[in-house]
Amino acid sequence: MSNLVFSLNATLPIFLLMVLGYIFNKIGLIDDKAAAWMNKFVFKVALPVLLFSDLSKEDFASAWNGKFVLFCFVTTAVSILLISLLSLILVKNKGRRGEFIQGSYRSSAALLGIAFIHNIYGDAGSGMAPLMILGSVPLYNIFAVVVLMVTAPADFILGDEDENSLERKYDSKKLLMKKTLFGIITNPILIGILLGLLWSVCEIPTPKIISTLTSNLGALATPLGLMSMGATFDFRKAANEIKPALCASFIKLFLLVAVFLPIAVSLGFAGEQIVAILVMLGSATTVSCYIMAKSMGHEGTLSSSIIMMTTFGCSFSLTFWLFVLKSLGII
Secondary structure, three states: OHHHHHHHHHHHHHHHHHHHHHHHHHOOOOOHHHHHHHHHHHHHHHHHHHHHHHHHOOOOOOOOOHHHHHHHHHHHHHHHHHHHHHHHHHOOOHHHHHHHHHHHHOEOHHHHHHHHHHHHHHHHHOOHHHHHHHHHHHHHHHHHHHHHHHHOOHHHHHOHHHHHHHHHHOOHHHHHHHHHHHHHHOOHHHHHHHHHHHHHHOOOOOOHHHHHHHHHHHOOHHHHHHHHHHHOOOHHHHHHOHHHHHHHHHHHHHHHHHHHHHHHHHOOOOOHHHHHHHHHHHOOEOOHHHHHHHHOOOOOHHHHHHHHHHHHHHHHHHHHHHHHHHHOOOO
């Protein structure tokens, strides 16, 4: 029961912020223009700063466990590959396929990982969450950018003018690839991750003023992103996306855990390592899925549906998995 209460306390506030955004939109406090601005601000400023702030403070060097990081890295890569193959069967629309893929694999690892491990193991297990983040979160974002760019509408990547002139002067595939690569290199989220990792590895001291500034800016990412998503949520459109959203939610909360957690146990991982892997595989889809999808030309309805379902559902699914692991004596 205590695990259920903890899970609900961790996830329901996130869900309720989306609900508040929806209510604020209906009463006129957040219109579509304001929601679009909030989404843009979170994508270009608040979320990159949050990732930089979180990663730069972690002591990756002293807590290093190469086997664990490699497992998280390989599992994340294989998960993305398997989901991408499944998406070819389950989702026929190319644009929705990109949202389906990233919604099925991207966890709220940074948000829930440290909290879950601290709740169960206290400070003794604090080293595992940063290593799990290092092994998975950079891949989450890199592949999300690639998937969303590749499946984005052509007019978003090329622009109307470029697309018209392309028919006369250039090969569209070459220009598409060039702009996709440029979009990946200049993606604010990837830049934030890279700077945060370098800052941590190089052990660069952070002045108190800078630390406070980045913390304050980063703190805006989650509430603004969630309320923006709620404000633009359309139940009628979401009803049309119910089947892929349910499939993605099942993959996120149950299938990945059922496939990869037994492998982790067989490799000798236990205790706080298993909890960190569980959070990586089976926690709710992160709100940055919606932020990135909208900012990269996608509709975002499928992303928001997956986030809402997994945010509510993981309170119960994570409790179920923790109960199973505890019963088997693994944690």
